Each structure stands twice: as structure tokens, then as C-alpha cells.
Amino acid sequence: MHIQKTLRLRVKWRRFFIDGAAWYRKAFGERSSTLIMALLIGVLAASGVAVMHFFVVTLTAFSGKIESFSGPSWLKVSAMGLFFFLPLLGLFLSHCVQHKWGGRHYAKSLSPLILMLHRRKFSIPGSEMFTHLLSSAFSVGLGGSAGLEAPSVLTGSAIGSNTAGFLHADPRQRLLLIGCGAAAAISACFSSPIGGVLFAVEVLMPSFSVGALVPILMSSAVATVVSRVVSNHFGFNLAITVPWRTDAVPFYFICGLVCAFIGVYVIQTAYKLGGIVKSRLRNHWVRLFTGGSLLCLLLAVFPILRGQGYVYIEQLFAGNLSALAALSPLPAGVVPEWLILTILIGSAIFVKVVGSVLTVDSGGDGGIFAPSMFIGAFTGFAFARLINLTGVIQLQEPNFIVVGMCGVFTAVMRAPLTGIFLIAEVTGGYTLLVPLMIVSAVSWFAARRLEPNSIYRKALAEGNLLNDDRDQMMLQSLPVRLNISRDFIPLSPDDTISTMRKLFEEHKKEIFPVLDEHRHLVGVIRTEKMLHAMLEHAVYDFMLIYDLMETPHGLLSPDDDLAWAMANFDRYNVKYLPVCSSGGKFEGFISREEIFSRYRNVVRDADSY
Numbered sequence: 001m002h003i004q005k006t007l008r009l010r011v012k013w014r015r016f017f018i019d020g021a022a023w024y025r026k027a028f029g030e031r032s033s034t035l036i037m038a039l040l041i042g043v044l045a046a047s048g049v050a051v052m053h054f055f056v057v058t059l060t061a062f063s064g065k066i067e068s069f070s071g072p073s074w075l076k077v078s079a080m081g082l083f084f085f086l087p088l089l090g091l092f093l094s095h096c097v098q099h100k101w102g103g104r105h106y107a108k109s110l111s112p113l114i115l116m117l118h119r120r121k122f123s124i125p126g127s128e129m130f131t132h133l134l135s136s137a138f139s140v141g142l143g144g145s146a147g148l149e150a151p152s153v154l155t156g157s158a159i160g161s162n163t164a165g166f167l168h169a170d171p172r173q174r175l176l177l178i179g180c181g182a183a184a185a186i187s188a189c190f191s192s193p194i195g196g197v198l199f200a201v202e203v204l205m206p207s208f209s210v211g212a213l214v215p216i217l218m219s220s221a222v223a224t225v226v227s228r229v230v231s232n233h234f235g236f237n238l239a240i241t242v243p244w245r246t247d248a249v250p251f252y253f254i255c256g257l258v259c260a261f262i263g264v265y266v267i268q269t270a271y272k273l274g275g276i277v278k279s280r281l282r283n284h285w286v287r288l289f290t291g292g293s294l295l296c297l298l299l300a301v302f303p304i305l306r307g308q309g310y311v312y313i314e315q316l317f318a319g320n321l322s323a324l325a326a327l328s329p330l331p332a333g334v335v336p337e338w339l340i341l342t343i344l345i346g347s348a349i350f351v352k353v354v355g356s357v358l359t360v361d362s363g364g365d366g367g368i369f370a371p372s373m374f375i376g377a378f379t380g381f382a383f384a385r386l387i388n389l390t391g392v393i394q395l396q397e398p399n400f401i402v403v404g405m406c407g408v409f410t411a412v413m414r415a416p417l418t419g420i421f422l423i424a425e426v427t428g429g430y431t432l433l434v435p436l437m438i439v440s441a442v443s444w445f446a447a448r449r450l451e452p453n454s455i456y457r458k459a460l461a462e463g464n465l466l467n468d469d470r471d472q473m474m475l476q477s478l479p480v481r482l483n484i485s486r487d488f489i490p491l492s493p494d495d496t497i498s499t500m501r502k503l504f505e506e507h508k509k510e511i512f513p514v515l516d517e518h519r520h521l522v523g524v525i526r527t528e529k530m531l532h533a534m535l536e537h538a539v540y541d542f543m544l545i546y547d548l549m550e551t552p553h554g555l556l557s558p559d560d561d562l563a564w565a566m567a568n569f570d571r572y573n574v575k576y577l578p579v580c581s582s583g584g585k586f587e588g589f590i591s592r593e594e595i596f597s598r599y600r601n602v603v604r605d606a607d608s609y
Helices: 002-028 030-067 073-102 111-118 131-141 149-166 171-190 193-204 210-230 246-280 284-301 310-317 321-325 337-350 352-361 369-390 397-413 416-426 433-450 458-462 470-476 497-507 527-534 562-572 592-606
Strands: 511-515 521-526 576-580 586-591
Touching: 030 073, 030 131, 030 149, 030 171, 030 210, 073 131, 073 284, 111 149, 111 193, 111 458, 131 149, 131 352, 149 171, 149 193, 149 369, 171 193, 171 210, 171 416, 193 210, 193 416, 246 284, 246 352, 246 369, 246 397, 246 433, 246 458, 284 352, 310 321, 310 369, 310 397, 321 337, 337 352, 337 369, 352 369, 369 397, 397 416, 397 433, 416 433, 511 586, 521 527, 521 576, 562 576, 562 592, 586 592
Parallel strands: none
Antiparallel strands: 511 521, 576 586
């Protein structure tokens, strides 16, 4: 009885909100209601990110207490042993969260979200509003080498999708509100409202208009305010005080090329190593404990790879190399300092991606966003330090740390505007805007020449699931089954031409299917061929449908998409294509004219915001 009462009350309140949203939409317009929902999503997404960062900070502090534990020797050894296995424990807890609430198709990357949006499917499970918060917090907070931005974006997108679904928003609003959630998540992570908007537009949104930017801007701005009020900004902040010099401009171009090579290395290493982990370790428990153990060993040798790495970027930017050198596996005082720093920086640039892959693909949760910025910071520092050691010119190392972050981020994500403005906002100003533009542009262009796809799109492109052709992607999002015309007149191979003529005079069809007794398609016959046969008076009365029918070309399945249908239309140069089920039964025809009409509607809907 109590359960039924609770359910009735829940339905009543939901009905209240739905009716209120419908009234507001009718009274003030759809765009106004979208802005209100964008504001709400910004608040919810920022709150979710704040909760995630609170968990991570708490778990990181817990890890630090275990590492610095002082007491009896046997307890200290036990504490060090526990600290060694903390990343494995984090992966285990993360895996349990995913298995309990995430389901079989739990997404750890933005690739499934990008594919879903391009195919215009906007329903995200409600469980993703909290599973990524817990899962990534366990993985990263206990030492896993990954970032929190991708889980934050997935959480924000799920909040946007489910808020829109709860209020019965139409598909166009759902797409826009998913973008609002994603932008709000990035904005809350970095206190970077413009960076959040550009990330949603460049990386996620398959198409957008100027009108679509207004709700996304609203959501991103609100998220920044909420993040600063609630969490006091858990990210990091680099204050640029040294202006860039014009004599260093040629080196910014060279730095952009170096960042492009490093970014491509990150993409290909992550793709290949992730494939090896999944193919060699098929059992998820074996993968968890094997990959997790390797991760623990890697982090014990290179402690600088633990967590997101933002604290090490701050130390690098401040020039506190002695604190970083203490993280080296080599003993100080025995090995030259330059060798210690070389190995430390080399591991930060080339091994960080390995730690990220082991963290995520072994069973944990996280993203490559923070690791790419971490790798970029050390790349920029290494580049400037090497140039300075040559004595040719003295470059400003802090500036190159910043542009290195932008360059590698751009090469990995293929989001140049996001890289420029995100780093500009994180550094507290736009002092380095011109160098950021140079490095980002050079890195983007060079990386595209070496590797056509971003880290999120590479697996999709390799599987022929995604391409950059907007028309092709829109057609791929539309299934054949929703465009079948079932208004057809079947003929039998034994029917006469006169029978077809009578049917044509009655129904005015251009094409007729020829079916057997099991409704299997054996051929098609076109009206123009019948009209041509009518001119042959000597044989007209004796001809059967069997004599005039043609072999059907370009046979489609209801599960095919319109992109494949258009390819068949172009290949066979016909106006109609037959559609048959997997069992061979004829379903109907699909026409070229109907595809063009449907495509125009999709384009109009996509450009309406």
C-alpha cells in the first residue's frame, strides 16, 4: 500500500512538472523554455562535477596519509604495501560500480556519445548521471593515471538527456540540452565557460547554428558560477605574468610541430595498446587484476604518473624541479641531476599514455583529457629547455609549458579553438593568445597529415562508423525501415500483361513487385516496359509478366541506412529500390524522391536552432 502511494505521488509530481513545462513553452515560446532548461542543466552538471571532485580530493588525501604513515616498522611496511596496491583497489571498486549500475554497454570514452549524437539518438540511460561520478572517483582518487573530464562530460550529457526526457522535450531540444550538459561539465572542471562551449561544439555536436550557442553559453556560464561557489574550483590555475617575445615566434611554429608528433604518438599508442589489452585479456577479471597489477608497478616506478597530474604541472610551471626530481626512481646524489630530470620528463611524455590505457581498459574509468594536457606541459618544457641549452636563444619556459599543453591537446582532440581558449582561461588571461593560436594551428594541421582522426574518432573511423561528411552522417542516422513505402500492388510471374495494364489504369503505379507464393521477390516490372510491350500487337496478348520482369538490383534490408540506399541508387541509376526482410519476404519499395524529402526535413530540423 505504501509503495503504491509513493508511486502515485511520484507520477503526480512528474505530471505537475511536465504540465508546467508545456504551459511555459506555450506561453513564452520554445526558445525561452530551452534557456530555462539549459540553466537547470548547468546547475545540476556543475553540482555533479563538484561531488566527483570532492570524492577524488578525499580519496587522494586518504592515499597521501597512507603514503606518509609513520609508526612501527611493520606497520609502515604494511602501509607501503597498501599504498602500492591502492590503484588496483580503485580499479576494482570502479569495476564493481560499472558492473552493478552501468550495464553491458557502459561507456568509458566519448566515442559512443559522439556516434550516438551523429546518428541522432539522444536517449542516455539515467544511471549514467551518477555511475561515472563514482567509478572515475575511485579510479583516479586512489591513484589511477587518468582524467576526470570525459566522465564529467558523460555525466553532464546524461543529465541533459534525462532532463529533456523528463520534461518531454522534442529530439532537437534533446540534442541541444545534451550539448549544454557537456559544456557545463567542462566549464565546471576548469572554470572555463568559453572552453566548455567550444568543446561541446567542436567535439560533440554534429551540427549547430548560432541560435544553438545561446543555451549552451547560458549553461556553461551558470556552471562556472556554481563550481566556484560550491567547490571553490578544484582545478588548477596558472597565472601568466611574462609577455611573449617576437623573436621566439619561429620556435612557437617548431613547438607546434613537436606537439603534433607527440599528439599522434598518444593517439596511436592508446589505440593499439588498448586493443592489445582487450584482445589478449578477454576475461574481465583477468584483465582487471593483470592490468591493475601492471599499473601498480608502473606507478611505483614512476610516481609522477599518479592521478590527473595537474599538481605536477603547477610545480613544473613554478620551476620547482627539485620537488619533481624527488619523484624519480633514481637516487638523488648518486645519479647526475640532468639524468634524473631526463628520465622523469621522458616518462611524463611517453609513459603517461600507457598508464592511462591501463587505468581505463583494465576496468577503471577516466579519460585522456587531463593526460594530454599533462603530456603537453612536459613537452613544452622539454622543448624550451633543450633550445635554451643550445645557447641559440633563451626561451621563456613557462610560456612554452602553456603552449605545449594547448598543442598536444589540439593534436589529440582535434579541437583547436577549445585548446586556445581553455588554456587562455586557465592561465588567467589572454597574454599568450597569439602564441596559442600559432601552436594550435600548426599542431592541428600537422597532426591531421599524420593521423586523420582524433583519439575519440579513430576507433569509429576504423570501424567505418563515422566520417566527416555531414550529408553522409545524416543519411546514416536514418534507417531504411522508416522510409519504406508499403503501398504496392503485387503481381505473379504467371499474370498477363493485360492484367498489369488494368492495375496500372486503376492505381497509376510506376513499378510493380513480382512475388512468388511465399511473398518472396522474384523480379520487378516497370510501367514504361509494359507500355513498350503494348506496341507489339502480335505478341501482346500472349506475353506474361515473367517475360518482362527484371532482376531486382540494389536489394535493401530494413536495417540498412539511407546512406547505403543512396549509394545503390547512384550505382544502378534507378528511382526505386526493393526492400526485403532477413527471411527474404518483400517489404516494399524505397524511392529516391522520398529520401531527398526526408533529408531536407532532417537538415531543416538540425539547423532550426
